[in-house]
Amino acid sequence: MYLTMGMTPKEFWDEDVWLAVYYREAYREKLKRENELAWLQGLYNYNAFSVAIGNAFGSKHKKYKYFEKPISLYKTEAEIAEETKKDVVNQLTAFKRAWDRWQKKQE
């Protein structure tokens, strides 16, 4: 089983026994990544079929388009900045609410 994960017999028998644990975890991550890539491929296929069938059988006046560019897997700097701003606003709002509650209790 460990041979299928890329471990050599020498590593299994002669090296650190914890290598088996690390190989197992690496294999698990690899499977997870492959699963995610397969899902992404399915999404692209779904879009392609939808566009083809929609254009073939759909309205003459509306044409569907395939993705113009690949789906972004990473957030842009602008998206990160926007999320950070929202987090800060939410925290300040929560602080103000707690402060107002405390003020009311004091009165």
Next chain:
Amino acid sequence: MERVKPIVIALEDGTEYTLEFNRASVKTAENRGFNFNDIDSKLMNNLPLLFHFAFRMHHPTMTQRQTDQILFDELGGLTPEMIERLGQLYAQGYNTLINDDETKNSRVTVTM
């Protein structure tokens, strides 16, 4: 499951020995009749054996005579903590093969 650190023995002359087990040394111990479960009942036999096999991973050319000399003359025996650590190092060879968090898509099921 936490990783157990190997034992490092430093002698007066500056020589250092690292005591650890890999699967090959555990297999050798078993092939030579060592039974870990007998360690409490046959201490005089099994403790020097366990100590000797712990050298095999990093110092495979050490003979049992040499390891016995270190055990009895240099160290004067082992402390209970060292014996426990040796046991943990020995068991690590098995324990690291046990996958505690098997996924639900495992191909093998065991019914008892």
